[in-house]
Amino acid sequence: MKPAPFSYLAPRSREEAIDALRRHGPEAKILAGGQSLVPLLAMRLARPAIILDVNRIADLAFIAAGSRKIAIGAMTRQRTVEADATLGARVPLLRETLRWVGHPQIRTRGTIGGSMAHADPSAELPAVAAILDSSFTLQSARGLRTLTAAEFFTGYLTTALAPDELLTEVRFAAPPANAGWAFHEVARRHGDFALAGVAALVRMDGDRRCTDARLAFVGVGPGPVRVPDAEQHLVGRAITQAVADEMARIVQGALDPDGDIHASAAYRRHVAGVLAARAVLEAAGRTRVQA
């Protein structure tokens, strides 16, 4: 299983990369971590004429963690984000989620931006982006634009990236320190593609009633899936097992996953609800009372 022949470019700067995309966009594929792309090339499911390797562009890898806003360069390795102490303190959800992304060897090369741009429906990081008020920065010779997660993830393995565009960074708002968070996933083996998963963020008031809840599901739709009715069900309520179970039934009623050889639609739908209940209870347990 060898890739079909391709031509190769390895720009050393963003400007070089942008110019290469301007000239070759439609026939070029960007190579970031390669942990998703190279298997596709090996199996010849993708046969781009040109591979544009952006691994030599040093300033695309960075972590800028302000007190509320966090910016992560697209080429930042997943392993780097996982190990970053500041991110671990500000956005513990990210470190927890990354534990589920492949294996350490994958995360050594895999990048934050690459995972987002590949937009696999069973990818974990897009779900986290979907609940963290994210903004995606896309750059081309035509200029710069920023998109929300909902605008960025447009379908199965599809994003709003134009053929001449490069994702340069993802920004998101660090959740308030008193927010509770959780990430749950079911896969056949740890590190396998998620069959279903959920990222959750909740906030409570002084009476332990939920004031804000966000859930994004993995593996049950073309991209990360939010279920507003389920989130609304929690607001104003104490998150008890009974409330979580009611919410889970709303989730199961709302989701419409596809089935495949790894898991049926019914299985994914059922498990998503179960994981949602576990996640909101765990997240509730992690909240601290808002001041």
Added chain:
Amino acid sequence: MTHALVRTHINGTEVARTVEVRRTLVDFIREDAGLTGTHVGCEHGVCGACTVLLDGQPVRSCLLFAVQADGSQVTTVEALGTPETLSPLQQAFVEHHGLQCGFCTPGFLMSAHALLRDDAHASDEAIRDALGGHLCRCTGYQSILEAVRAAAGRGT
């Protein structure tokens, strides 16, 4: 460009070859550098048999193109020890039956080597986490875990 000169250091020795840009690092290591200790299993990043260290970190060499290792240091299983002088980790695999056919073994060794280098007395959880991306068809994994535990100074 369809071909490129790749200049890399493998186990401390410079290897420079002009190859097709689509040549994977594992094929470069095996065919161009003649180091066949690293194995090609699934060739799509699932089995871990191709694991080497790139600038000290474990990577799947079937998911890298050789040209991407230009200017980098690659470490393969041949660096750990020789048939005459096995490394303590390799010796632990021998003593604890951590291999049968040996096909997956170099990959396991490289990940275990990197783990114990960074965490000499790695816990069971850390060992499982580091090795979870490797498949073995022969041993059932328990003897591999025992071998690494022993090498971590925590054997029974």
